[in-house]
Amino acid sequence: MKIDMIFFYSLVFTLIVLILAFFYLLKTFRRIYNRQKNGESKEVSQVGFVVDTFHELVSKLKEKERELEILRQKAEDRALTIEGYNENILQSVPSGVMSFDENLKITKVNQTAEKIFEIKKEFAFGKYHTDVLNSPITDLLNEKKIIERGEIAYTTPSGRKIWLGLNLSPLKDSDGKIIGQILVFTDITEIKALEAQMEFRSRLSSLGEISAGIAHELRNPMGVIAGYTKLLSKKVDVSLKPAVNAIINEINVMNRIISDFLSFAKPAELNVSDVDLKAVIEKSITEVSKGREDIKTHIEIDKLPLIKGDEVLLRQAFTNLIQNAIESMPAGGEIYIRSSIGDSVELFISDTGPGIAENIIDKIFLPFFTTKEGGTGLGLSIVQKVIVSHGGNIFVESNNKGTTFRIRLPIKK
Ligand SMILES: Nc1ncnc2c1ncn2[C@@H]1O[C@H](COP(=O)(O)OP(=O)(O)OP(=O)(O)O)[C@@H](O)[C@H]1O
C-alpha cells in the first residue's frame, strides 16, 4: 500500500512537471514566433511614421500660412477701412479743411474747402499756397501764425466777398514733430449778414419810436399848409396859379416821404394770413412794369407752399425790389424770378442791369441812402424790415452783369 501511494504520488508529480514543461515550451515558441514577426513590421511602421509626421507637419504649416494670410488680409482691410473712414469724415465735415507741408505746398483739401475757395483738389494738390489762395490767408500761412477763432474777409477767385471764421495751427505727426500747417474754416458770410440785420433791427426799434413821433408831428402843420394853399389857389390871380400848384405838388411829395418813412419806422404789426407768394409776385410785377415793354420778366417759380405772412407788406416788399430792378435798366433788360424750397422758401430776384458798385453795396439797406435823383432811399429799408419781421432774411449779390436779391422766408406749419 505504501509502495502504491509512493508510485501514485511520483506519477502525479511527473505529470505536473510534464504539464509545466509543455506550457514553458509553448510560451518559448510563441515568443520566438512573435519576435520574428515584429521585426519586419517595426521597420515598416517606422518609415510610415516619419512620412505621416512629415505630411502632418506640412499640412499644419499650410494651415498656419492660410491663417496668417487671413489675418494679414483682415489687418489690411481694417487699415483701409480706417483710412477710408478718416477720409470720409474729412470729406463730410461742414468745415473747410486744408493742410500744407513745411514748404507751404498743399497736401489735403476737403470738399467744403473746394466749395468755399472755388478750387478743385486735383488742381490744388502739391501746389504752393500762393498759387491757389489769396491774401490774407497766404500771409497768415507765411507767418506760420497760430489762430483760434479768427475772422477774416476774403475774396474768392470769382470775386465773391466772403467772411471766414478760421483756425490755423501747426500740423504734427505721431511723434509730435511739426510737419506743416492745418487750416480749418467756415463760411460765416451769412452769419455776419444776420448779425448786421439783428443790429439793424434793434437800431430800428429805437429809431422807429422817435422818428415815427416826429413824422407824425410834421403831418399836422403840413395839413394846415395844404389847407391854406388850396384856399389860396381859389383866390390868387391866374398868373400865380403855377406857383401855388408847385407848392401843392411839393406837399404831396413830402406826404409820400412821410408815409414811406412811417411804414419803415413804425414797428411792423403783421396782419397774418396764408399767402401765395407766386401770386403776390405776379401782382407786383403787373403793378410796376406797366408801360415798360422793354423789360422782359421770366417767372421760373416752382409750386410754392403757402406761407404765413402779411400779404400787403410782402407785396410792398416785392414791388420795391422789382421797381428797383426796373429802374436799374432804363434802356430795357430782363428780370428773372426763381425759387428753391428747403427748410424755408428762397426767392431770387435778378436783373440784367449794371449792378451795384462795390463801394456802396454795404449801404443800400440804410434808410435814406439813394443814388437816384427822385429817390428817398427808403425802398430797400422797407423791404428789409418786412422780410426780417417775417422771420426771414435778405442778401444781395451783384456784379457788372446784374444784381440778385435772395430772400429767405420761413415755411410755418
Ligand atoms: N436792382 C438794383 N440795381 C442797381 N442798383 C440798385 C438796385 N436796387 C437798389 N439799388 C441801389 O440801392 C439804392 C437804394 O435803393 P432803395 O430802393 O432803398 O432806394 P431808391 O430806389 O434809391 O429810392 P426809393 O426810396 O424810391 O426806393 C438805389 O439808389 C440804387 O443805387
Ligand SMILES: [Mg+2]
Ligand atoms: Mg427803390
